[in-house]
Amino acid sequence: MLGEQIIKGMAVTAKNFFGSYVSKERLTTVEYPEVRLEPKENTRQFPFLVFDGDDAEKGLRCVACQICEKECPPQCIYIVKSKDKKPDYKGQMQVYPVTFDIDISVCMSCSICVEVCPFESIKMDTEFELSTDDRFDGLLWGKKKLAKPNSHYHKVHAQDAKDSDAVLAAEKAKAEAKAKAAAEAKVKAEAEAKVKAEAEAKAKAAVAAAPAPTPPPATPPAN
Amino acid sequence: MFDQLDQIFVTLKHLLMGYVPERWQPLVSAVISIALIPVIFPGLFSIVTILERKGLGRIQNRPGPNRVGIPFTKIRLAGFGQFIPDGVKMLTKEDIVPRAADKVVHFLAPVVMLIPVLLAYSVLPFGKNMTIADFDAGVLFFFAVGGAVEVSVFMAGWSSRNKYSLLGAMRAIAQMVSYEIPLILSAVTVIMIAGSLNLSEIIAKQNHYTAGIAHWYVFTPWGFVGFILFLIASLAESNRTPFDLPEAESEIIAGYFTEYSGFKFALFFLAEYLGMFAICTLGMTLFLGGWTAPFACLTWIPSWAWFFGKLLAFVFLFIWIRGTLPRLRMDQLMNFAWKFMLPMALINIVAAGVWHFMGADSLRWVYSGGILAVAYALLGRGLMNKQKLGKRTYRYAE
Amino acid sequence: MTPLQICLLISALLFAIGFAGAVTRRHAILALVGIELMLNAANLNFIAFWRYGAHPEALTGVLFVIFSIAIAAAEAAVGLALVIAIYRHYKTSNLDEVKELKG
Amino acid sequence: MSLPFLITAIVTLFAAAAAMSLRNLVHCALSFVVVFAGLAAMYLQLGAQFVGFAQILVYVGAVAILIVFAILLTRSGETPNQAVIAPGWFYGIAISAVVFTMLGWSVLNSKTLPKEIAAAPETSVKNIGDVLMNKYVLPLELIGLLLTAAMIGAVIIALKEPSKTDNAGRKS
Numbered sequence: 001m002l003g004e005q006i007i008k009g010m011a012v013t014a015k016n017f018f019g020s021y022v023s024k025e026r027l028t029t030v031e032y033p034e035v036r037l038e039p040k041e042n043t044r045q046f047p048f049l050v051f052d053g054d055d056a057e058k059g060l061r062c063v064a065c066q067i068c069e070k071e072c073p074p075q076c077i078y079i080v081k082s083k084d085k086k087p088d089y090k091g092q093m094q095v096y097p098v099t100f101d102i103d104i105s106v107c108m109s110c111s112i113c114v115e116v117c118p119f120e121s122i123k124m125d126t127e128f129e130l131s132t133d134d135r136f137d138g139l140l141w142g143k144k145k146l147a148k149p150n151s152h153y154h155k156v157h158a159q160d161a162k163d164s165d166a167v168l169a170a171e172k173a174k175a176e177a178k179a180k181a182a183a184e185a186k187v188k189a190e191a192e193a194k195v196k197a198e199a200e201a202k203a204k205a206a207v208a209a210a211p212a213p214t215p216p217p218a219t220p221p222a223n
Numbered sequence: 224m225f226d227q228l229d230q231i232f233v234t235l236k237h238l239l240m241g242y243v244p245e246r247w248q249p250l251v252s253a254v255i256s257i258a259l260i261p262v263i264f265p266g267l268f269s270i271v272t273i274l275e276r277k278g279l280g281r282i283q284n285r286p287g288p289n290r291v292g293i294p295f296t297k298i299r300l301a302g303f304g305q306f307i308p309d310g311v312k313m314l315t316k317e318d319i320v321p322r323a324a325d326k327v328v329h330f331l332a333p334v335v336m337l338i339p340v341l342l343a344y345s346v347l348p349f350g351k352n353m354t355i356a357d358f359d360a361g362v363l364f365f366f367a368v369g370g371a372v373e374v375s376v377f378m379a380g381w382s383s384r385n386k387y388s389l390l391g392a393m394r395a396i397a398q399m400v401s402y403e404i405p406l407i408l409s410a411v412t413v414i415m416i417a418g419s420l421n422l423s424e425i426i427a428k429q430n431h432y433t434a435g436i437a438h439w440y441v442f443t444p445w446g447f448v449g450f451i452l453f454l455i456a457s458l459a460e461s462n463r464t465p466f467d468l469p470e471a472e473s474e475i476i477a478g479y480f481t482e483y484s485g486f487k488f489a490l491f492f493l494a495e496y497l498g499m500f501a502i503c504t505l506g507m508t509l510f511l512g513g514w515t516a517p518f519a520c521l522t523w524i525p526s527w528a529w530f531f532g533k534l535l536a537f538v539f540l541f542i543w544i545r546g547t548l549p550r551l552r553m554d555q556l557m558n559f560a561w562k563f564m565l566p567m568a569l570i571n572i573v574a575a576g577v578w579h580f581m582g583a584d585s586l587r588w589v590y591s592g593g594i595l596a597v598a599y600a601l602l603g604r605g606l607m608n609k610q611k612l613g614k615r616t617y618r619y620a621e
Numbered sequence: 622m623t624p625l626q627i628c629l630l631i632s633a634l635l636f637a638i639g640f641a642g643a644v645t646r647r648h649a650i651l652a653l654v655g656i657e658l659m660l661n662a663a664n665l666n667f668i669a670f671w672r673y674g675a676h677p678e679a680l681t682g683v684l685f686v687i688f689s690i691a692i693a694a695a696e697a698a699v700g701l702a703l704v705i706a707i708y709r710h711y712k713t714s715n716l717d718e719v720k721e722l723k724g
Numbered sequence: 725m726s727l728p729f730l731i732t733a734i735v736t737l738f739a740a741a742a743a744m745s746l747r748n749l750v751h752c753a754l755s756f757v758v759v760f761a762g763l764a765a766m767y768l769q770l771g772a773q774f775v776g777f778a779q780i781l782v783y784v785g786a787v788a789i790l791i792v793f794a795i796l797l798t799r800s801g802e803t804p805n806q807a808v809i810a811p812g813w814f815y816g817i818a819i820s821a822v823v824f825t826m827l828g829w830s831v832l833n834s835k836t837l838p839k840e841i842a843a844a845p846e847t848s849v850k851n852i853g854d855v856l857m858n859k860y861v862l863p864l865e866l867i868g869l870l871l872t873a874a875m876i877g878a879v880i881i882a883l884k885e886p887s888k889t890d891n892a893g894r895k896s
Binding site: 622624625626627628629630631633634635636637638639640641642644645646648649650651653654655656657659661662664665668669671672673674675677678679680682683684686688690691692693694695696698699701702703704705706708709711716717 | 794819
């Protein structure tokens with residue numbers, strides 16, 4: 001018959017209309033400012049600098065290697081290296097950035113800087129309500145504004161934070177193992193050096209005791 | 224007590240008239256009853272725009288507007304404050320007139336559209352003896368004035384000097400003209416049975432009750448078919464979905480009011496809604512007994528409450544249809560008007576004639592209902608299998 | 622100057638304007654519009670005579686006008702169809718150029 | 725004569741003059757709509773309610789749109805640049821002036837016109853219907869026939885003949 005499909009269609013929309021008042025899960029709209037959804041695991045908005053411990057200056061992981069500055073497609077990162085050095089997490093004396101600016105209005109959240117950073121020092125944050133009334137200073141973030149503790153990283157990207165900590169720990173362990181090995185090598189070298197020194201001392205004493213014989217043949221250099 | 228409540232506005236007006244000197248009484252009484260129209264119905268229009276947006280939202284499982292409330296307070300009014308910012312936005316938008324446009328006609332078009340629609344309200348009964356001008360030929364006046372809207376649609380389309388708005392205007396006029404005939408023919412059946420063109424008499428004829436149920440014309444076979452035809456034709460007449468091709472965004476931008484913005488666009492928008500209310504009121508008066516109560520036990524509710532209740536029910540039906548049905552293509556739209564609505568309306572007149580002359584025995588239900596059922600089946604099947612949506616043939620565009 | 626005479630004068634002036642328009646304008650549609658105006662002037666005459674005439678209850682004037690409106694509408698439809706057909710054939714609707722008798 | 729009637733009459737006459745003299749055809753058509761509406765208002769003021777509404781329904785609703793469609797279908801919506809008045813326009817105006825003066829003279833001093841102003845006849849749609857169905861039933865049927873014939877005729881004339889090849893040789 002002619003009108004059949006129309007009636008069926010109307011029944012469906014009627015069910016929807018009254019259903020939306022009765023059952024709550026039909027109405028999927030989240031009323032944004034009041035009700036917020038938890039950001040997904042791999043949400044990424046704008047980068048931030050990670051620092052260990054509680055003091056941003058000392059614990060900053062970034063060693064101003066400027067790889068991210070070169071790799072950044074829109075070139076929105078600006079780093080000035082420092083003259084002096086400070087120890088990094090491995091105790092090695094490293095340079096640190098005096099100024100580390102990111103222009104948020106230019107950054108396109110591509111997270112290439114996160115991929116290329118060898119020191120796990122720049123990660124993507126999930127904060128997106130960044131509107132300011134000042135286009136220049138408001139969106140040109142300095143080191144102080146970018147630096148956030150590792151605990152924030154754990155809160156925001158729990159899984160990635162664990163992986164990154166594991167990498168750093170492994171790195172540190174390797175460095176310590178190397179340091180230990182280097183230390184042992186040094187100790188062994190000193191021991192050898194000491195033994196060799198005593199040997200030479202005895203040899204010189206023997207020569208002093210019998211001055212007349214001809215000078216000893218050239219002893220092969222101790223390597 | 225209920226009768227005073229029913230006649231509260233009439234007594235109010237007489238009270239006011241008491242203060243007016245004798246010489247000025249006709250003028251002041253006219254002014255009072257006329258002034259009510261541009262106050263009440265645009266108010267209803269603003270509420271209906273919100274109902275429409277919330278209704279469509281709820282049909283699509285989203286809450287619809289619920290933000291605007293009283294400024295500087297937390298009260299949200301569940302979105303019913305939305306029409307204030309909409310109105311302010313509409314009025315403060317810049318009114319762009321295209322350079323090539325024909326200034327005078329471009330300016331007159333919304334005015335010429337609003338005049339007939341507001342004229343049509345003078346005839347409609349809003350409650351017991353609450354009609355502004357109870358003409359002897361009320362229905363004829365309504366259709367005559369309703370027909371004048373097409374001139375303004377043409378003026379709007381042509382004066383914008385824009386191919387799309389001219390095409391949109393042509394389509395709108397073609398649709399309005401071809402749906403006006405079934406509209407008038409389905410109204411003719413009611414006039415034939417009620418025996419008068421005067422709307423108050425038509426309502427008086429429907430105002431009796433047997434076994435508690437009102438004598439509305441919609442409860443007769445020809446009345447029901449007439450009501451459905453009238454409903455479909457009024458959907459087309461007020462350019463509502465599924466017949467809103469002339470002003471569909473996906474088709475020709477905004478049809479004949481593409482080049483309008485700001486206040487003029489608001490006037491078109493208002494005229495369209497007022498036209499919808501007027502045609503709904505007429506449909507309700509002809510088939511659903513205007514301001515009469517459906518059941519004898521409910522007659523204590525005042526007549527104007529019934530009027531606005533039924534009007535809002537009609538508006539909800541229109542919103543419901545708008546949320547459901549897809550838009551008809553131009554040729555389907557015309558096919559439907561000329562090949563289904565018109566023959567069905569004519570057969571409906573025959574059925575009403577049979578009903579009228581067969582007296583009150585129950586056999587007339589069988590006959591009149593039978594004619595209509597057979598006609599519906601044949602016309603329906605004719606239209607349905609013709610819909611073998613084959614390749615479309617164009618008469619002009621090769 | 623009884624009201625009847627005023628109405629008759631108005632309709633006479635309307636008739637004259639319609640006649641002048643129909644005669645002087647070049648465009649075919651304007652000729653039809655002029656004729657339509659003349660018909661309307663005649664209708665006004667009928668109603669005037671019915672209103673101020675001897676026995677208005679006979680309703681002859683009103684009925685005459687109703688029939689005349691119907692005929693005028695039919696005539697307008699056919700006339701405009703002719704104008705469109707002529708335009709399609711001659712590609713112009715300027716009455717002066719539509720002179721050939723050949724079909 | 726009541727003032728509103730005179731005002732409507734003047735408006736109608738001016739609109740009629742404009743309809744006949746404007747250059748742009750669509751403006752003519754729109755002022756023509758004003759003429760129809762003015763006439764309808766005059767009918768209402770003369771007491772012929774049914775005729776006034778019929779006039780609005782038929783003329784303002786339908787004939788005006790018909791004229792406007794015809795104007796657009798013959799592509800004459802734009803303001804023509806060449807002369808709008810036919811060459812022999814002076815004689816046309818002269819003849820119509822003569823017609824008007826002759827009519828006016830006959831109206832002003834004819835003896836047979838009823839002098840006294842009769843009371844406004846109270847007509848309702850019912851007795852128009854009665855007279856229409858009793859005395860004038862034959863003209864009513866003929867009008868029905870005529871309207872159908874006119875409608876079919878108009879459609880056939882305006883229909884594009886599918887078989888005839890138009891002058892460019894293409895199958896139209």
